[in-house]
Amino acid sequence: MKVAFPYFGYDTIALKNFLEMLGAEVVLPPLPTERTLSLGTKYSPELICLPFKITLGNFIEALEAGADTLFMAAGARKCRFGYYHFIQETILKQIDNNVDFYPISQYTPFEFIFQKMPKIFSVSPARVMKSINFLLAHSRLIENFRKLVRQARVIDFTLASIHEKHALEIIADAINLMQIRKARKEIKALFNFADDLPENIIKVGLVGEIYLMLEPFANHDIEKELGKMGVLVLNNRSLYRHIKHLLHIDFDRIKLNHRAYKYLKESPGGEALNTVGEARTFIKNGVDGIIHIFPFTCMPENIALEALQKMSDDYSVPILSLSIDEHTSKIGLLTRLEAFIDILKRVKNQKAVSRVPRSSLLTPH
Amino acid sequence: MIKIGIPRALFYFRYGEFWQHFFRNLGYEIVVSPSTNKQILEQGLKYVSSEICLPVKIICGHIEVLKNQVDAIFLPRFVELNHGLYTCPKMIGIVDIAQIQVGNACEILSPKIKDNFMLAHFQTGLKLTGNPIKVIKALNRAIPYLSHHKKLSNSEDHKQRILLLSHFYNLWDDFIGKDIINSFQSCGFDIATKEDLPDKVLKSDKGFAKNIRWVYERELYNAFQYYSDKVAGICNIISFGCGPDSLIGEIMSKQANEYKTPFLQLIIDEHTSKTGINTRIEAFSEIINRNYQSKPYLTK
Missing domain, CATH: 3.40.50 (Rossmann fold)
Known part of the structure; x- marks a missing residue:
């Protein structure tokens, strides 16, 4: 059984190790490229959102690489994401009739532990739970690493990208809890040059749809590009938090939902409440701007967009909304980002000038 | 007051x-x-x-x-x-x-x-x-x-029937649905809508419909299943940017292909012109007429 699943940013490593712990042989598709996207777009419905197209492209390339069992997150609720697998399955069955396609419902953790996984891999539920425990630890390590590398990019971009490669190797090699603990220390030591950040740095909070926020191919490596411009990106979304949420042990979410209540009284599905709540938290913690990224025609995020615009007026914090589809060009995106960062810099300088008390300007030193 | x-x-x-x-x-x-x-x-x-x-x-x-x-x-x-x-x-x-x-x-x-x-x-x-x-x-x-659901009154003589498959807020809105309904009627069709069906059919959860957790999409899909072999053609009106329709519409169009029922997907937004829609509907009615000659059992 050769298992494959779509890419999910850096957290792909954690998911890969998780499946390997259950005894599967994982065949990762080649890293997503333009070809992935054009393959996905070719077979997709016309009006569907971007994650569908990229994940479908991933699946097709995984089939080419020799995979025969495919996993996809599912769980039909208000958002379209839960319905992806119905159409993806029919499309993939047309391409290769022998493929096994397993939709994994996100909202039924007990079924996942006690029925689905033991049946597919013929392992005991205890082993599944052990693997989930490992997955949590591993994805937490990756969350940590991403936080460190975001800071390091601001200080020294070249050094950060060298260390990033090294750190990713360390993360991929960690296959038990002891090694994860060791890896955490090693990674911390790697990035210790970025421990104290300069004070007047531009901080930008990234919010939006989880796939677009985590998968660098989908978001055109927005975090890296912002890091190159010397901007500190704050991103609170990760696989670790998502799994915690699915296991009903993420208590931060309650706080976020509470914060979002001022703008959205009821969850429109997807991650809209999370987006609004995070944005408000970022603003409270004093970011200079918010970048809101979501797939074109995303239903929940479009509702969140209206709330964010109101928030932008209320707190006078600039918000940039990026709606991404397969035709979005990286250059166009970069131009918009640069212009946005220029605005943030100007606003910040004006604030700095106005904050200096009048009297101190008048008195000669 | x-x-x-x-x-x-x-x-x-x-x-x-x-x-x-x-x-x-x-x-x-x-x-x-x-x-x-x-x-x-x-x-x-x-x-x-x-x-x-x-x-x-x-x-x-x-x-x-x-x-x-x-x-x-x-x-x-x-x-x-x-x-x-x-x-x-x-x-x-x-x-x-x-x-x-x-x-x-x-x-x-x-x-x-x-x-x-x-x-x-x-x-x-x-x-x-x-x-x-x-x-x-x-x-x-x-x-x-x-x-009290709004319904279209159909003529007595046995014309070909067409299914207009769309949400009630598209179909009965004068700005969106009226032109499309008029075009079909002027092409000489009787129009069936999902409002003609009893609730029992619309709310059924048999087959694929049980996977659909959007209430109005389930109604559309059930109506599609009910009518797919009873009408001469199906026209699905989707508003651009509608998420549920983009998925279920795709599933329905694939199934209509299997059933060999002519299926037209009209995607509308605020820029859609009346003339463009008329042209497409006229072309579609041509296809139905040709298809109809080979399938005489499709009369009411």
Whole structure:
């Protein structure tokens, strides 16, 4: 059984190790490229959102690489994401009739532990739970690493990208809890040059749809590009938090939902409440701007967009909304980002000038 | 006298009569916004992002028309219906958008409907009047109008039938549906809609329909399954940016291919021209006529 699943940013490593712990042989598709996207777009419905197209492209390339069992997150609720697998399955069955396609419902953790996984891999539920425990630890390590590398990019971009490669190797090699603990220390030591950040740095909070926020191919490596411009990106979304949420042990979410209540009284599905709540938290913690990224025609995020615009007026914090589809060009995106960062810099300088008390300007030193 | 405004968009086309009778029985003045026209749509475009689907843009226009004329706008928040089936993210979020749009100009009455349609209306009535008996009486008198669905009257002679598959808020809106219905009728077709079917068929959860957790998509899909071998052709009207339709429409078009039923997908937005739609419908009617000659059993 050769298992494959779509890419999910850096957290792909954690998911890969998780499946390997259950005894599967994982065949990762080649890293997503333009070809992935054009393959996905070719077979997709016309009006569907971007994650569908990229994940479908991933699946097709995984089939080419020799995979025969495919996993996809599912769980039909208000958002379209839960319905992806119905159409993806029919499309993939047309391409290769022998493929096994397993939709994994996100909202039924007990079924996942006690029925689905033991049946597919013929392992005991205890082993599944052990693997989930490992997955949590591993994805937490990756969350940590991403936080460190975001800071390091601001200080020294070249050094950060060298260390990033090294750190990713360390993360991929960690296959038990002891090694994860060791890896955490090693990674911390790697990035210790970025421990104290300069004070007047531009901080930008990234919010939006989880796939677009985590998968660098989908978001055109927005975090890296912002890091190159010397901007500190704050991103609170990760696989670790998502799994915690699915296991009903993420208590931060309650706080976020509470914060979002001022703008959205009821969850429109997807991650809209999370987006609004995070944005408000970022603003409270004093970011200079918010970048809101979501797939074109995303239903929940479009509702969140209206709330964010109101928030932008209320707190006078600039918000940039990026709606991404397969035709979005990286250059166009970069131009918009640069212009946005220029605005943030100007606003910040004006604030700095106005904050200096009048009297101190008048008195000669 | 307190004036309550009801926008003539979205849910008005299913619950409008019920709402009008309910509030009239309670003793309030009802102001229903005029039918959608170009100006109303343009007003709505100012308030929502361009990616949102056409019906939501239209309802924002209606709210804009109403907000300075009335004391409160009635816009319930439909979250769940029919035992845990969801409506759609935009229908849930539209109340928040309206709240932002209206500001302090007037109040928005938005009872949350989570499988408790009557209770939510009862609470609203109670909040307005404070007299439970009066509210129950008003509800009782309004209930018969819940099942009044708008239907198209078809001619007596046996013409070919076509299924117009779309949400009620697209089909019965004068700005969206009227032209399409007229075009089909002038091409010489009888039109079947999902409103002609009994609730039992629409709400059934047999086959693939049980996987669909969007209440209105399930209705569309069931109607499609019911009619797929009884009509000469199917026309599916989708508004650009509609998420549920983009998936279920695709599934239906694939199945229609298997059944060899002619299937036309019309994607509409605020820029769609009447002429373009007419041309496509005429071409589609040609296809049906050709298909029809080879399948004479498709008569009513």
